[in-house]
Amino acid sequence: MTAPNVPAAPRLAPAGLVYLLITSIGWGLTWPVMKHLLGEWPPLSARGWTGMAGAALLALLALASRQSLIVPRVQWGRLVLSALLNVTSWLTLIGLALLWLPASEAAVIAATMPVWAALLAWPxxxxxxxxxxxxxxxxxxxxxxxLMGGNGLAASLSKLPGIVLALAGSFGFALGTVTAKRFPVKLPPLTSASWQILVGCVPVVIGGVVFEHPDPQVLSAVGWSSMAYMTVVQFCISYACWFAALARLPASVAAIGTLLVPVIGVVASAIVLHEPLGPGQIAALVMTLAGVLLATRS
Known part of the structure; x- marks a missing residue:
């Protein structure tokens, strides 16, 4: 008896996997870079101005790729809603969370986004x-x-504001992700990303100017390098590679691939910032990644 012909699983495009790896490394290394930058510049200004510059670079990349930057009038409402949820709330809340949390722990909490997205998909x-x-x-x-275990009750309570802010940022990004599936922004990928980052960063920049009064003269050479990294790598190269990966890989594969982001963030923060990488942090990372894997595979 001959075995029935079973169609082979489609092969994953190697270029897509390379783009996904570049994205995960770029976003993962952003955590220790941002944490270091907060020692020189306040969070809203650091996140907002680098995002504005990154949006400009993405717009130039869109034009170079012959993608129109024109937004139809009917798309503006969806674009603004997506920008506020996916960019404004994320940049603001995660930036503030880093004032109370190590970069490694903030990265772990931020990795819960797919779990929230899975739950929000119901209503x-x-x-x-x-x-x-x-x-x-x-x-x-x-x-x-x-993560709340810390080194005792006092350490746990000191982390609480950061944990609440990081959870709120993750929840907001998840809400933006699910809402975007319900009310999609119908624009070319790079055009959509550049406009969403630009629109989403405007409130962040205004908040930084009003409440923080940033002074560029206080930035060191490392501080300027961190700003450049966030502008070019986080907002431009990583986003461009992310959309390139999505165009070549199944969405489920791309989503699971981003689990490398918190892993890289935790390890890089331990190496660069000498943050603790003990049993508590490792347990939190393993449990969170296991939860995200369940959410993305169900």
């Missing part, structure tokens, strides 16, 4: 939560509980 998209998604949420909260 917004009608996708009922499964048992796996419920377990994913429990694992993610278990990871956060491991």
């Amino acid at each position: 917004i998209l009608g996708e009922r939560p499964t048992l796996k998604r419920t377990l994913a949420l429990l694992l993610a909260f278990g990871g956060i509980a491991a």
Whole structure:
């Protein structure tokens, strides 16, 4: 008896995997870079101005790729909503969270975004939560509980504002992701990214000017290098590679591939910033990544 013909699984495009790896490395290294920059510049100004510059570079890249920058009038409402959720809230809340948390721990909490997205898909998209998604949420909260352990009650309470802010930022990004599926912004990828980052960074920059009064003269050479890294790598190269990866890989593969981001963030923060990498941090990373894997595979 001959075996039935079973279609082979489609091969993953090597170029897509390379783009995904570049994206994960770029975003992962942003965590220690941003944490260092906060020692020289306040969070809203650091995030807002680098985002504005990154949006300009993405716009130039879009033009070079022959993508129109014109936004139809009917798309502006969706674009602004997506920008406020995916950019404004993320940059603001995560930037402030780093004032209370090490970069490695903020990266772990931020990795819970796919879990929130899986839960929000029920009321917004009608996708009922499964048992796996419920377990994913429990694992993610278990990871956060491991981070709350600290070195005692005082250490835990001192982390609480940062944990709340990081969770709020992750939740807002997840809400923006699910809302974008319900009300998609119909623009070319680079055009959409450049406009969303630009629009989303405007409130962040205004907040920095009003409340922080940043002084460029206080930035050291390392500080300027950090600003350049966030502008070119975080907002331009990584986003461009992300869209290139999405064009060549299944969405599920791309989503799981981004799990490298918190891993790289944790390891890089331990090496560059000498942040602790003990049993608590490792347990939190493992539990959070396990929860995210369950959420993305269910």
